[in-house]
Amino acid sequence: MSNLEVAPQETDCTSTPANGTLLIEARTVPLGGVRGITVNRTLPSRQVPTIGAWCFVDHFGPAPADSMVVLPHPHTALQTVTWPLTGSIHHRDSVGSDVIVRPGELNLMTAGHGVSHSEISLVGPDPLRGLQLWLALPDDALNAAPAFEQHTGLPIVETGTLTATVLTGEFAGARSPATTYTPVVGAQLSLRPGTSTIELEPGFEYGLMVLDGPVRVDGRALPDGDLLYLGPGHQGVELSTTTGSRMIMLGGEPFEAELIMWWNFIGRSHQDILRARQEWEDHSVRFGTVAGHGSERIPAPPMPITILKPRRRNKPVRRTDGEDDR
Ligand code: MN
Numbered sequence: 001m002s003n004l005e006v007a008p009q010e011t012d013c014t015s016t017p018a019n020g021t022l023l024i025e026a027r028t029v030p031l032g033g034v035r036g037i038t039v040n041r042t043l044p045s046r047q048v049p050t051i052g053a054w055c056f057v058d059h060f061g062p063a064p065a066d067s068m069v070v071l072p073h074p075h076t077a078l079q080t081v082t083w084p085l086t087g088s089i090h091h092r093d094s095v096g097s098d099v100i101v102r103p104g105e106l107n108l109m110t111a112g113h114g115v116s117h118s119e120i121s122l123v124g125p126d127p128l129r130g131l132q133l134w135l136a137l138p139d140d141a142l143n144a145a146p147a148f149e150q151h152t153g154l155p156i157v158e159t160g161t162l163t164a165t166v167l168t169g170e171f172a173g174a175r176s177p178a179t180t181y182t183p184v185v186g187a188q189l190s191l192r193p194g195t196s197t198i199e200l201e202p203g204f205e206y207g208l209m210v211l212d213g214p215v216r217v218d219g220r221a222l223p224d225g226d227l228l229y230l231g232p233g234h235q236g237v238e239l240s241t242t243t244g245s246r247m248i249m250l251g252g253e254p255f256e257a258e259l260i261m262w263w264n265f266i267g268r269s270h271q272d273i274l275r276a277r278q279e280w281e282d283h284s285v286r287f288g289t290v291a292g293h294g295s296e297r298i299p300a301p302p303m304p305i306t307i308l309k310p311r312r313r314n315k316p317v318r319r320t321d322g323e324d325d326r
Pocket of ligand 1: 080
């Protein structure tokens with residue numbers, strides 16, 4: 001999807017999560033467009049700009065099946081992960097991909113130096129609902145060639161009372177085939193009634209989101225749609241449900257590079273963003289063309305009058321004890 005905010009703002013991130021955990025409350029963001037779809041956004045947040053390389057988490061729908069109409073728009077320096085829960089989306093991009101994105105299938109587009117794509121949801125029996133996630137690319141992948149992957153046979157692993165579909169990285173001994181550029185994990189967890197403790201990588205930070213509740217995390221109810229941040233140092237977490245539920249788990253090694261996120265671009269400097277914006281407006285070959293749309297595309301919004309600065313935060317508080325103290 002696209003960040004269609006009319007006046008995208010920089011996100012200033014200076015707070016430090018306390019005790020190694022923080023509840024990031026979802027905020028509703030209108031995306032504009034013909035039918036005015038809104039999304040619930042948890043990343044970036046004021047307190048937590050990234051979780052590992054995960055830098056953007058939008059939860060959209062349920063909305064009418066055909067309510068997503070996102071015309072060609074550009075991306076730089078990131079990967080998009082589209083994960084429909086219900087409904088389906090027609091994806092076309094400047095690499096030449098022309099696919100239907102369906103629930104249970106991972107769709108991963110790597111922008112590298114530059115890519116453009118469109119996403120139009122299809123009429124169907126189910127409402128449209130899903131997740132749009134971005135992974136920031138590290139410095140050594142900024143000039144990677146644009147690419148698109150669709151994985152229809154993701155690994156599914158059973159552990160305790162849950163079944164995990166591994167989107168990216170490795171979870172419970174199962175590894176996703178998806179191409180990533182930093183140590184990350186992404187998984188959808190389906191919980192049966194009961195309690196399980198899942199192992200966490202202490203060098204990673206994590207975010208947990210309930211899709212369909214109820215879920216208690218280390219004994220505390222986690223509201224649907226919010227994102228519970230767990231800083232590095234956690235060995236494991238206890239997940240319990242009385243009626244069955246679904247969650248998303250995202251994690252990764254804390255991302256060290258300083259990022260500027262503006263509109264659909266990620267850069268390392270104001271100049272990077274300015275150049276990308278101008279090249280999109282100039283129809284540069286950098287972003288290629290998306291077949292099937294003629295001259296239709298999303299114009300870049302005007303640049304803010306201020307100089308964009310890297311998004312910073314203090315180091316997350318590392319959990320060092322074994323107490324359930326969040
Ligand atoms: Mn997009």
